[in-house]
Amino acid sequence: SQNNLHVVSYSIPVNKEVSYEELCEHIHTDDQSPDAIPYITSYYKETWGFCLARNTFDSLPRRGTYKVFIDSTLEDGSMTYGDLVLPGDTEQEILLSTYICHPSMANNELSGPLVTAFLYRAIAAIPKRRYSYRFVFGPETIGAIAYLATHGESMLQRVLGGYVVHCIGNDAPFTYKRSRQGNSMTDRITEYVFERRGYSPDQIIEFFPGGSDERQYCSPGFDLPIGSVMRSMYRTYPEYHTSLDDKSFISFAAMAKSVELYLELVGVFEANRRFKNRNPYCEPQLGSRGLYSIVGAIEKPLHVKAILWVLNQADGSNDLLQISERSGIDFDVISEASRRLEEKELLEALDSPPLLASQHKPIDIIQT
Template sequence: MSDQYKFDFKPSFDLAMRGGDWSGDPEVCKVMEICRDLHMLDRTLVSDDYDKALEYLGNVIPMKVHAVESGTEVFTWTIPKKWVVREAYVKDASGEKIADFSRHPLYLASYSAPFTGTLTKEELLQRVNTNPDRPAAIPYAYHYYKADWSFCLPHNAVKNLGGGPFEVVVDTALEPGAMKVGEWVVPGNSPDSILFSAHLCHPGQVNDGLAGVALGLVLMQWLAQQPNLHYTYRLIAHPENIGSLCYFFKNPALIPVIKGAVFLEMVGNKNHFKIQRSRQGDSFVDQFMELAVAEVRKPYGVGPFRKVICNDEININGPGINIPCISLTRWPYPEYHTSDDSPDIISMEMVKETLDVCKRFVEMTESNWRPVRKYTGNLFLSKYDLYEDLNKDDTIEQILLAFEGDKTVLEISRDLGLSFDRTADYARRFHEKGLVDLNYGPGDEQACRCGGLSRTTLNWGRIFHNGDKGSQGEENG
């Protein structure tokens, strides 16, 4: 791992492509399809459109829905009511709608309270959000925990506003509902789990949230094809911040079972990767993600916990839960929190790269055994077709001394200055010769079946929760 946090390059918002046509890649195309289909839904905290998006995703792969009713106290938070928008617009003096929720959900700030009236230009401007840095775009705003309302307009549109008066209609309501978290599970031989997390909220935007969900879903499809996984892999799609708390509120028994987590955030735009380290800073998820990114795309950035981008890692890796959680992101990007965050800015190559990184992360995680020797004394290497000329390279001698079961493949590779893959290959070869057991942790009696990761026929039955194979259930309250 890097000793220093590094951002020794400028952001590149039009990162040079390295070639390759991904338009025929089924995984990349599926990510793009999901982004296009769910882009314009009003996916706010508790809303009908959020539920529609979750239902759509459940039709791609069966899932379990964890629902927490409005008003429920979730740790220190209270689940909000469902926000319903019947109609919302601003009309100028000529009768033209200069803002219309039915055209784009960002025109109305999320969770705006109801209002109907006629305003002067000065009064209206007090209720309008703009982004001068993106003058042609509609910005994103919200009033989650304050009874207020506002509209969002392109900065250029505000500069060209007439003198008024303006007719304003905000026909909204708050109703009882439930915050929902979708969960997909690919079971492994062990209940020990790796969690992928992404948020599904942020209406009318794609890279911020939705792209991570879409990519995570395709990753779960790939995982379902892999035989003999040791770890169980979980993906959750949820409203930002409070949604991940709902997941652990409903599933406290999973906290000690989940060994590491990856937050997928803003992964489709043309920019370099950045890795935000976990609170622990040196967990296996930190180390394997940096190794994976380094193989796929350089340069890349690494930053400390909560210093690159702030999202649900504060819950997953926060007080009382504290699962090591890194974030994988391509932050920043200039379209952030505006209507310009559309499918148009999602790069097929960036999607492909991110999928490759996540797959490589999984492959290394699955190969991070604790090799336990079954031999005594100096090993007769030639007998097992393992002989290497020690005068040229004494690595294998160092390896056979290292397989005592007290260190992982990653730790051994660091100690000996070897690549992770070379060390894992030695462990695999020794295992195939019956010379070592491949366990996964101190006292782990469940030895690796060591089938390796390979593509097989897709098996949807492997994606389930709590034994409910191939179904979509909902858990309320």
């Protein structure tokens, strides 16, 4: 075969002569892309087949017999996945999960592990991380299910947010698919960053129980706050699951921008905290602490407005992102205001709120 996609993945071995009519029952084409070889699998049904470009199939003689030969074996084996946790100041985790199972797919396969690997290198270089970061590489679907079977209970207690990283390698506009929860910290942070970057609201879509491994992480027993930031999303581009999803479809420049976006999301996760005002009964004297000009002005500077908003909203229930959204002041300005107030001992930093997922009771994870 000239292309490893020509054989249906997990085909049973076959060595026989067949008629054109019988051959047609085992041929797969993509009629929408006549020059593309489709990617077809048969994991759970024992059968055999070939994948051809439609134009190639149409050129086959329709008379005579064909010799079909697939030299394959089906036997018990093992499944490999990899994970690594970068420790932070807390055991609460951000999950970054990607899959390693689609042969010869560039955007649908290679882009996810590449972007995730560069994210690992960048996050590992952060000198002081608040959160721990869990990186997971495994086969799609069955890999996530197996991983949750062995790590799901601890993830329920630790995972604060995260993403399935895939379909992220070309220069198409970014798309965010919400978590099942719909208003998790992952959703709020991603939607804020998208809005700050000027992205269209149409680039944010609701959760649906299909797609990639988010449907495992977001299954109702786990309901982890996992979303997915993509570029050309699965099933939305003609090259998807075909030989046309090759290296020419992706670029390192596009993936570098994808890494930058994910790092911006990580930055907001790291900085988004809850605080409690140590002096909640009226405003403290800010001028003597160097936080307020001793000379009055008609219009307060933005950093002073941010300080006043943080002091007023820091009752232990609001995080900085909520204060930013309510005040209309950029998150980074609000975050800097909280830093200065904490430095002056006017704020007390609180732990992150209890994880919604941690309220679940222990469950039997894997069922046949």
